[in-house]
Amino acid sequence: MHILNESGAVSARTSVGTRRYIAQRFVQTIIVWFMIITLNFIIFRVMPGDPRQALLGEGIPPELRQAIVERFGLDKSLIEQYFIYLVNLFQGDMGYSFSHFGEPVWKTIFDFRFANTFILMGASMAAAIIIGIVVGVIAAARRDTLIDTGSTVTFLVAYAMPVFWIGLLMLMFFGFQLGIIPLAGTITRGYVHVNFLDYWRDYLWHMTGPWIVLTLSFIGGFYLIMRDSVLDVFTQDYILAARAKGLKERTILFGHAMRNAMLPMVSVVAVNLPYLISGAMITEFVFSWSGLGLLTYHSVLSVDYPVLQGIFLFLASITVFANFLADVLYLYLDPRIRY
Amino acid sequence: MAVLEVENLKTYYYLGKESVKAVDGVSFKIEAKETLGLAGESGCGKTTTAYSIMRLLPENGRIVQGTIRLGDEEITALSEEEIRYLRWRKASIIFQYAMNAFNPVLRIGAQIVEVIREKEGVSKEEARATVSDLFDEVGLEPKRQRDYPHEFSGGMLQRAIIAQSLACDPMLVIADEPVTALDVIVQNKILDLLRKLQEKYELAVLFITHDLSVVAENCHNVGIMYAGNLVEVGSAKAVFKHNLHPYTSKLIGAFPSVIGEKKRLQFIPGTPPNLLNPPAGCRFHPRCPYAQDICKEKEPMYREIKQGHYAKCHFAGELSFEVIE
Numbered sequence: 001m002h003i004l005n006e007s008g009a010v011s012a013r014t015s016v017g018t019r020r021y022i023a024q025r026f027v028q029t030i031i032v033w034f035m036i037i038t039l040n041f042i043i044f045r046v047m048p049g050d051p052r053q054a055l056l057g058e059g060i061p062p063e064l065r066q067a068i069v070e071r072f073g074l075d076k077s078l079i080e081q082y083f084i085y086l087v088n089l090f091q092g093d094m095g096y097s098f099s100h101f102g103e104p105v106w107k108t109i110f111d112f113r114f115a116n117t118f119i120l121m122g123a124s125m126a127a128a129i130i131i132g133i134v135v136g137v138i139a140a141a142r143r144d145t146l147i148d149t150g151s152t153v154t155f156l157v158a159y160a161m162p163v164f165w166i167g168l169l170m171l172m173f174f175g176f177q178l179g180i181i182p183l184a185g186t187i188t189r190g191y192v193h194v195n196f197l198d199y200w201r202d203y204l205w206h207m208t209g210p211w212i213v214l215t216l217s218f219i220g221g222f223y224l225i226m227r228d229s230v231l232d233v234f235t236q237d238y239i240l241a242a243r244a245k246g247l248k249e250r251t252i253l254f255g256h257a258m259r260n261a262m263l264p265m266v267s268v269v270a271v272n273l274p275y276l277i278s279g280a281m282i283t284e285f286v287f288s289w290s291g292l293g294l295l296t297y298h299s300v301l302s303v304d305y306p307v308l309q310g311i312f313l314f315l316a317s318i319t320v321f322a323n324f325l326a327d328v329l330y331l332y333l334d335p336r337i338r339y
Numbered sequence: 340m341a342v343l344e345v346e347n348l349k350t351y352y353y354l355g356k357e358s359v360k361a362v363d364g365v366s367f368k369i370e371a372k373e374t375l376g377l378a379g380e381s382g383c384g385k386t387t388t389a390y391s392i393m394r395l396l397p398e399n400g401r402i403v404q405g406t407i408r409l410g411d412e413e414i415t416a417l418s419e420e421e422i423r424y425l426r427w428r429k430a431s432i433i434f435q436y437a438m439n440a441f442n443p444v445l446r447i448g449a450q451i452v453e454v455i456r457e458k459e460g461v462s463k464e465e466a467r468a469t470v471s472d473l474f475d476e477v478g479l480e481p482k483r484q485r486d487y488p489h490e491f492s493g494g495m496l497q498r499a500i501i502a503q504s505l506a507c508d509p510m511l512v513i514a515d516e517p518v519t520a521l522d523v524i525v526q527n528k529i530l531d532l533l534r535k536l537q538e539k540y541e542l543a544v545l546f547i548t549h550d551l552s553v554v555a556e557n558c559h560n561v562g563i564m565y566a567g568n569l570v571e572v573g574s575a576k577a578v579f580k581h582n583l584h585p586y587t588s589k590l591i592g593a594f595p596s597v598i599g600e601k602k603r604l605q606f607i608p609g610t611p612p613n614l615l616n617p618p619a620g621c622r623f624h625p626r627c628p629y630a631q632d633i634c635k636e637k638e639p640m641y642r643e644i645k646q647g648h649y650a651k652c653h654f655a656g657e658l659s660f661e662v663i664e
């Protein structure tokens with residue numbers, strides 16, 4: 001990594017250790033990931049209820065039933081099923097959905113639903129993180145003033161309110177009464193978009209509601225951690241030194257205090273990433289936003305085990321790799337961390 | 340004209356309605372090329388005096404009275420923005436714990452470049468060249484400016500802090516316990532370096548320490564502080580050999596001497612007063628072996644006893660202390 005080499009002689013000595021550390025963490029990550037794959041297989045085999053029942057329903061002739069069971073390999077032993085699962089997985093095959101007309105799970109998740117969730121979540125999280133960090137820094141600098149107490153109270157209230165409730169209120173007021181946001185979906189049904197830009201305008205307009213609700217509910221956590229972290233940094237001698245040097249307040253806040261205060265933020269964001277994707281389920285449901293959250297909800301209702309298995313695996317993978325990335329990011333943010 | 344002239348400075352910290360009289364009527368001046376050592380126990384107001392000069396007091400601290408003249412500026416009356424402009428241009432600080440005074444996640448060079456660019460408005464390359472010169476001056480390899488603070492040893496950090504303090508060519512350098520965290524060998528090297536640089540740049544230095552031996556070796560003049568008061572000021576020789584205030588005498592007596600016969604160290608009975616509610620009269624009277632009735636009632640004047648030798652004691656010049664060699 002060129003970032004590590006930049007710091008000259010000393011880091012050049014330590015960068016071998018750094019590379020080895022990254023390699024070690026990567027191997028660990030792969031092992032954990034493998035365990036998750038296995039666990040993911042076991043969970044769906046030990047859960048009560050027979051997926052065959054959900055797949056086939058009542059009143060199907062025994063011959064047909066037998067044929068389907070054999071086709072999905074459900075008559076084989078668990079060990080055999082496990083190896084088939086592994087082999088298929090590494091070929092990018094996650095099986096077929098029970099409920100989406102036998103569509104491949106891969107397609108059910110990634111065709112458009114993942115993109116919908118990713119865009120919505122990415123936009124909400126980015127907004128929440130940026131607002132949380134900037135307002136957090138400013139509130140800490142203006143501790144106990146109106147700006148500080150005002151933003152703390154506002155974000156805490158937004159954080160504490162249930163998302164479905166804010167969502168419903170927004171739909172009722174802005175959607176139904178004022179008619180300035182759409183009531184459901186990701187695009188206007190039946191409307192033929194004239195071009196690509198028009199499509200995006202329509203898409204983003206539909207995203208306004210869920211985006212505001214999610215951003216509001218996320219800010220609180222990021223804001224509080226940032227504010228706390230900055231207040232802690234303010235007690236450090238190097239902040240006094242920066243003040244003694246007669247630097248501008250803006251330089252002190254964003255040049256000296258923020259980067260140190262960012263360190264706890266990185267872990268929080270990394271740990272939160274998958275929660276946020278699954279946590280959007282309620283919001284996606286309220287706004288009928290066709291993403292992974294809504295898919296999870298419908299899959300649970302229709303006992304669509306292959307899809308659930310695919311979603312779980314995907315979320316777990318994001319968690320594991322996000323944590324790996326966070327550890328690597330620390331190396332960049334904090335030069336004291338060298339291995 | 341004196342570089343720094345402090346006149347009857349009073350700095351209080353406010354805790355609710357009560358005030359802690361951390362610095363209560365302190366006057367001194369420092370000329371160019373001169374070092375004033377400010378010594379005293381912990382909590383006697385040394386650092387508060389220094390921070391008052393830089394106007395770096397915490398939110399609840401206020402300069403309630405007195406004047407501080409730095410060059411031709413009277414700084415107690417300046418606005419926050421005006422004082423920010425003067426900081427580091429006119430006066431800079433060498434901090435005690437160099438490790439904590441540098442931001443751990445920024446390169447040392449960048450932290451010095453930052454203040455040069457802020458103050459002088461020069462390009463990054465020019466500022467880097469200045470840092471290289473300064474590093475050379477304080478005995479560090481110029482290429483080490485790309486290092487982070489944790490990659491330096493304690494002595495190197497102290498050198499870097501000194502380089503930083505000289506970055507904008509100040510008139511006054513406040514050295515707040517600059518060598519307390521270092522071992523004696525490194526201490527000596529750093530003090531030599533400071534003396535050399537002071538001579539070269541004609542600096543006035545305010546040297547804060549509780550180590551009297553460092554004061555004796557490095558300072559032209561000495562000020563002894565006790566409980567927010569400056570109790571004695573004079574040339575180092577006068578203060579150490581012919582001290583006028585009982586506290587000075589006791590403080591010097593409490594330091595071991597390497598030469599001469601071994602003897603028990605003296606100690607000063609009692610503890611420094613609580614500055615929320617300091618004793619009436621002379622603040623040292625409850626611990627003073629020479630205290631009379633007048634000491635309990637009337638605060639002594641801070642007056643010149645001999646040429647350039649001041650003391651704040653009713654009986655200054657009349658007492659004879661046990662001679663300490």
